[in-house]
Amino acid sequence: MGGYVQFVQMLDYQALLPTMIVGGTAVLVLLADLLLPRRIANGTAILMGVLATILAGLYGYGSYGVHYLAFGGSFVLDGLSVVFQEIVLLSTLVTLLLFNRRGESEDRPAYVALVLWSSTGAMVMSGAGSLMTLFLGIEILSLALYCLCAVQRNREGAKEAGFKYLVLSSTAAGFLLYGMALLFGATGTVRIASLIHPPAGPHGLYALGMGIFLIGLAFKLALVPFHVWAPDVYEGAPLPVTAFMSVATKAGALAALARVIYTAIPASEAHWLLLPMFIFAAASMLVGNLGALAQTDIKRLLAYSAVAQAGYIVAAFAGATEMGIRSAVYYLAAYAFMNLGAFAVAALLSSEREEGTQLVAYEGLAARRPLLAAAMTLFMLSLAGMPITAGFLGKIFILSATIHSGYWPLGVILVIGSAVSFYVYFKLIRAMYARVERFSHPVAQPPSQLPWVAVAICAVAVIVLTFVPVMPGDATFFVK
Amino acid sequence: MPYSLFWVVLLPIVLGFVAYALPKAGDGIARGFGVVVSLFELLLVALQYGSVGHQESLPWFTSPWTAAFHFGSSQISLLFCALLAVITLAAAIATQMPRTRDFVAQLLLLEGTMMGLFLARDLLVFALFWDAMLVPVFIMLVNWGEGTAAAWRFLIYNGAAGLGLLLATAAYGILAGSTDVIGAAHAPALAAHAAWWIFVGFAFSYAVKTPLFPFHTWMPDTYTASPAPLAAVISSVQSKSGIYALLVIGFGLFPQEMHRWAPLLSTLGLIAMLYGAFVAMWHNDAKRVLAYSSLSHLGLLFLGIFSLSQFAIIGVLVYAVAHGLFNAMMFLVVGYIEQREGTRAIGRLGGLGIHNPKLGGAMMIGSMALLGLPGLAGFAGELLVLIGVWGAGLHWYAAIALVPIVLAAVYMLRVLLKVVWGTEVPDLPVRPDLAWWEILAVAPLAAALLLFGLWPNLAAPAAHDVSTAAAAGVAVTVPATVSEATH
Structure with a gap:
């Protein structure tokens, strides 16, 4: 809709400010690394990253409730963008706290900068109002992640992970771009909200x-059948990066998907146009949980679990109801805390030599590290949707959203998938609590206790969210 | 006392976590802690009898529907709470196992979650505790149970049932606008087909947890694998959560569906009675005999409920209490035997009464209550249920139900005669008789059995909370209390 010209105002930059804070800090971190002595550079990098995310988060929180189309609608400031940006910032903050192993501290400022850039990309995706901005966000996010996946070159699987992610993510980007081009051809616009007016007459092109565009997003979300890359990439990437990918990347892609489903698809077409998406979601809930059954590595287990969890959230979008987006946001927030918490526990079980992601490292943990075991139990219960955790309430909300929108079969499949997932998550609880005669695995001495902060934040949030279910209420989610 | 009901629920949960702070090696301290806490909890429940009908509520959320942390005491809730408190106390006294501290902690957590279940006045809070119950049981099973297969079976079956309940609860919340409805004077009316589906979800979940005949396959394994105190609690009280739910939620919110499903469910109850009794006769493992006898007796409760007779409900409540008491007693006694002799195979045991008269006596009282000796609670309950079933016009059901009741005498006497009075097994070591605290664990149960046997009317006030009536088109519920009626 190039019909009007708008002068770029101060307000436009203010809408982009949290994103710019994060992206800008990444540059400053690299500068600091150049100027400061090695000794303090590492700590400073983390500190700067943490401060930047907090600052951006506070600023973003302040603009909650403000609705504004920045840069002629290319970047949108509304309920959705703020909430999703907050979730991205949260996962960035936790990720920074998890960089505690020596292998990771060699080049810590570089890590921090890459994570911050990646986070910038996810934030841009959250607020993307046009297809161009969306693609820009995806590329910023992905480019930084390619490096992060492969950065520990001597780690087994690291190169494989990086390469796999590069190839498959590029394929997804290709799909997205091709879909965008076709959409532009069909409608003559790149603004997402303007896509809602499909051309008159037969619109096969549209x-x-x-369809192709949505497949691209499904790739990014690792929905079945586009999920096969996820377990290998999650396993090969360093632990904090995996934690970041499992939440921030998903948040960015979910924000884009939500915006498309709620603002770009005409209600009359939604039921058939989006049907494949919901079939993907249903398949993800089942395949993700079934795939997780056999895993003995926490990263792979959580990779499959993340496939299923993404399926739950997409199911909430069905029917594009107000209740659906609220439930999805609540569940995503809950998921962010519980998943990051689980990774933080794994970080505390990591030693200099290896990451604490093998199931055997958790055997008898309740006897040896009771507090850590209790925290992990909490996160696992939440992932399984058991009380008294945010995951329980989140699942209830999504179930009610599917019933409300009339897509109740998705609710039934969610229930079946969750029943399977009990085995997945309780396997870990069993390992921690079952009696062990002789410990075959030594307790790791983590190089830093910083992940405890992450564990504490996540554990408190998982419980508090249950009793005070903050459903983003007053703000309008979508500004068209 | 403000929030006294919240304390009934929270006290065991909070102190259960506190128990983890006790010294790891101090088994005696941990057990003492468990006994004191469960005794105090029993006192708290008893105090609630002073203010029946008391309600406490804290808001939870209002979107997508209204739910509240709403607890309320009614006669029927308190009856089950009291049963739970007594049996947890007995289990705490009888706890004798490695890592006592952790066991006591989990036992208290289990007690707290079940208290929440019986006191909940909100369907979502009910579902929350329904699911929460699984966690301590699972942890106890993998820790102190025999093999983890039973733990998985328990978890998957009950977890699936819990998810069914969750789905049905979500549907109820969306359609009715509020889940804060248990015991409410005016339950929201639902469209007929919606009520049908939601009730199916609820009933499925209740039938798995209790369990009812085709959904029982997890139960013998779980009871057999459980350590004695855990088996006592889950077979006696957890099994009653489904019964309680049918009485309070089923009759309260879905009277018409209860009527609609009555023929099927009462028949399944009857099948469970026969099937359980026949299988119990062939097992050599004393715990398995008890598990299948439990299946049979729970079938009687289903039959009583779905005879839809107001009279049978009194019997159901008396029998629910009786079953809880004698089942707990029997599981504890079998636990004592196994601890002494290292086996619970009936064929390996014999003549325990000669050297262990107290143990034999305890087993005899439990068995007599189980097989329905007049004067003990089991008999009173069975009789009331059967009269109610007969009175409701289900003559054939009442007649057939007599068969498993007679069979109970067959399988229980078989065990009792062999284990307590049979010929002594020569290579079976002679072990000391029951210690005073072991008697203390089961004696209150025996006393309560006698009390309810002589005054079954003790359960009558609770039966007033249940109305089996259902007028066509209108959901009829009897207000749980005077204060609610005037509210």
């Missing part, structure tokens, strides 16, 4: 474009 449907094809939308």
